Amino acid sequence: MIFLSGKNCVLILANEHDYCSYAIYEILKDEKKNVLLIPERDFVSKTRFKWKFNNSLSGHLEYGSSSLIFSELSGVLMRYIGSWQQSKDVVAEDMAYVASERRAAFLAWFQSLLCPVVNRPVPKTILGEYPSSFDLFEIINQTGLKTHKTIITNNYQEARDFHKICGNKTIYSPISVSSKYLLGNDDIEKITPIIKVLPVSLHERLEGEKIELFIIGQKILIENSSGKTATLPKNIEEKIIILNQKLGLVFSKMKILRIKSDFYCLSVDNYPQYFRCSEELKNKINRELLNLLLENGGNLI
Amino acid sequence: MILVCGALPDTVLAYTCARLEQMDLDYLFLDELKYPIGYEISWMYDNGRLKGYIKSPSRRIELSDITGAYVRHITPNGAAIIPNATEEEARMIRNEYFHALDYMITILPCVVVNKSASQLSNGSKPYQSLLISQSGWRTPKTLVTNIPNEVKSFFNECEGKIIYKSISGVRSIVQRFKKDDFDKINLVRNCVTQFQEYIEGYDIRVHTVGNNLFATKMISEATDYRYASQEGLSITMEPTKLPAKIEKMCFKLTRNLGLTMAGIDLRRTLDNQYYCFEVNPSPGYSYYELGANQPISESLARLLSGEELPKKVK
Numbered sequence: 001m002i003f004l005s006g007k008n009c010v011l012i013l014a015n016e017h018d019y020c021s022y023a024i025y026e027i028l029k030d031e032k033k034n035v036l037l038i039p040e041r042d043f044v045s046k047t048r049f050k051w052k053f054n055n056s057l058s059g060h061l062e063y064g065s066s067s068l069i070f071s072e073l074s075g076v077l078m079r080y081i082g083s084w085q086q087s088k089d090v091v092a093e094d095m096a097y098v099a100s101e102r103r104a105a106f107l108a109w110f111q112s113l114l115c116p117v118v119n120r121p122v123p124k125t126i127l128g129e130y131p132s133s134f135d136l137f138e139i140i141n142q143t144g145l146k147t148h149k150t151i152i153t154n155n156y157q158e159a160r161d162f163h164k165i166c167g168n169k170t171i172y173s174p175i176s177v178s179s180k181y182l183l184g185n186d187d188i189e190k191i192t193p194i195i196k197v198l199p200v201s202l203h204e205r206l207e208g209e210k211i212e213l214f215i216i217g218q219k220i221l222i223e224n225s226s227g228k229t230a231t232l233p234k235n236i237e238e239k240i241i242i243l244n245q246k247l248g249l250v251f252s253k254m255k256i257l258r259i260k261s262d263f264y265c266l267s268v269d270n271y272p273q274y275f276r277c278s279e280e281l282k283n284k285i286n287r288e289l290l291n292l293l294l295e296n297g298g299n300l301i
Numbered sequence: 302m303i304l305v306c307g308a309l310p311d312t313v314l315a316y317t318c319a320r321l322e323q324m325d326l327d328y329l330f331l332d333e334l335k336y337p338i339g340y341e342i343s344w345m346y347d348n349g350r351l352k353g354y355i356k357s358p359s360r361r362i363e364l365s366d367i368t369g370a371y372v373r374h375i376t377p378n379g380a381a382i383i384p385n386a387t388e389e390e391a392r393m394i395r396n397e398y399f400h401a402l403d404y405m406i407t408i409l410p411c412v413v414v415n416k417s418a419s420q421l422s423n424g425s426k427p428y429q430s431l432l433i434s435q436s437g438w439r440t441p442k443t444l445v446t447n448i449p450n451e452v453k454s455f456f457n458e459c460e461g462k463i464i465y466k467s468i469s470g471v472r473s474i475v476q477r478f479k480k481d482d483f484d485k486i487n488l489v490r491n492c493v494t495q496f497q498e499y500i501e502g503y504d505i506r507v508h509t510v511g512n513n514l515f516a517t518k519m520i521s522e523a524t525d526y527r528y529a530s531q532e533g534l535s536i537t538m539e540p541t542k543l544p545a546k547i548e549k550m551c552f553k554l555t556r557n558l559g560l561t562m563a564g565i566d567l568r569r570t571l572d573n574q575y576y577c578f579e580v581n582p583s584p585g586y587s588y589y590e591l592g593a594n595q596p597i598s599e600s601l602a603r604l605l606s607g608e609e610l611p612k613k614v615k
Binding site for chain 2: 048052108124135153154155175198
């Protein structure tokens with residue numbers, strides 16, 4: 001058994017198709033840091049786990065020949081998509097129960113860790129949906145950023161009136177599924193057969209300057225896909241960082257829309273992908289993530 | 302106007318409706334065994350402002366008239382029979398309608414007992430226990446493990462007085478762990494399991510309802526008083542008074558968990574220490590009201606009617 005120890009110990013819970021998981025792992029290995037990568041599919045089924053808490057926290061996790069002591073963790077990078085919550089490795093009548101016990105145990109464990117966790121799961125990410133757009137809307141509005149007008153209705157006339165108020169430019173989306181369709185002038189008629197059986201969600205379609213940005217801790221990195229450097233006023237940057245914190249996130253991607261002096265937050269992604277970004281931006285994101293994960297263990301790079 | 306969402310076979314919900322009627326308070330009952338059939342729902346959200354309506358088979362109410370909502374969803378996605386739909390289509394329709402309703406409840410600007418998001422902490426007992434201890438409460442020493450030998454060490458550390466119970470929101474009967482149970486201890490390899498030191502004392506169930514608090518002393522020999530009759534044991538309940546500091550901590554905990562009503566499970570030890578085990582965000586309060594003759598439902602009805610607003614607890 002290899003005991004990983006020291007304040008530079010980083011745990012990566014990796015999704016096997018995720019650029020971020022393996023990029024960070026490779027850099028840490030090159031830097032001769034203690035790092036343990038556990039593929040998501042093995043996280044629950046192949047680990048031995050002891051977690052004890054009362055006034056203090058103690059315990060360890062064993063995986064293969066490695067053992068990791070919780071109090072010596074420097075940081076955790078969580079890049080899961082949820083497959084570890086399932087219990088496909090267990091063939092039993094009570095599989096659903098086993099899966100729910102696992103979810104509940106590991107939600108609590110991640111919450112208890114004293115080191116940085118990128119991103120620390122909260123009940124909504126593990127036990128429910130996150131973020132439901134309306135939870136998100138309220139929090140966005142509280143920070144002073146704006147959100148687009150939205151209607152949810154199963155009344156065709158209400159939908160039609162809303163479409164008209166919005167200048168005949170709306171976005172239709174199902175309520176509980178992530179997809180969207182742009183509706184123009186006469187397109188509102190197209191939802192007639194839908195609204196007979198389902199409520200619909202329509203958002204006003206706003207036009208302005210679209211800005212995509214990554215937030216890592218206190219740092220904002222702006223995606224520069226148009227070749228033009230987008231900048232944000234200082235007070236808007238502060239609001240974005242507060243929003244990220246209020247959502248319990250350390251690492252996220254947001255879509256912001258600037259219309260004159262108003263800033264709209266269109267979406268928040270708590271599992272950001274950046275493999276398509278420029279090498280320069282990828283390196284900057286990796287560096288910021290490493291600084292966070294190693295903040296207890298000194299500088300890197 | 303009060304909005305009540307759920308189903309009448311739920312005796313707690315039926316009890317609440319009976320109290321609203323007895324107090325002559327106006328309410329719309331959204332029957333989740335029937336919704337969305339015969340219902341119309343329409344609401345618009347514009348930067349913090351909500352407007353719209355719900356129309357049931359019998360009447361229409363404006364969202365702006367709702368003073369309080371009492372919500373006890375029967376299943377995550379409703380249970381109505383959808384005519385002319387396959388099972389998969391019906392599931393999708395129920396799911397969309399459920400979210401149309403639940404998202405609206407999430408942003409209702411009035412008292413809601415309780416919002417779905419605030420109920421999630423109860424889905425992980427150790428997670429909730431961390432939040433409870435962050436609110437200043439004593440909580441039992443806890444071990445979560447899938448390593449059999451660790452259970453043996455914990456058993457010895459707690460001098461053989463430990464219990465085990467489910468980790469998730471799945472209801473389980475709290476059981477004392479006995480020496481004989483070591484025969485099956487290897488089973489924990491299959492499922493990470495929660496063990497806790499056994500705290501001696503008696504149980505107190507507290508219900509916080511807005512600014513009111515009702516403490517009920519549970520007198521039973523059973524490890525889990527909820528199942529006393531299954532063990533052939535008796536249970537009696539009586540109202541009790543908590544120290545002011547503990548009452549204040551109960552209100553603070555309710556607020557910290559984002560709740561307006563909570564069922565808080567306490568145990569008072571022989572040396573007058575209070576431990577907090579769990580907080581139920583959708584408490585079956587009627588059992589305690591009937592057992593100890595405490596006016597919990599009346600307090601709930603007043604809260605929902607807008608007669609009082611929850612104070613902020615410092």
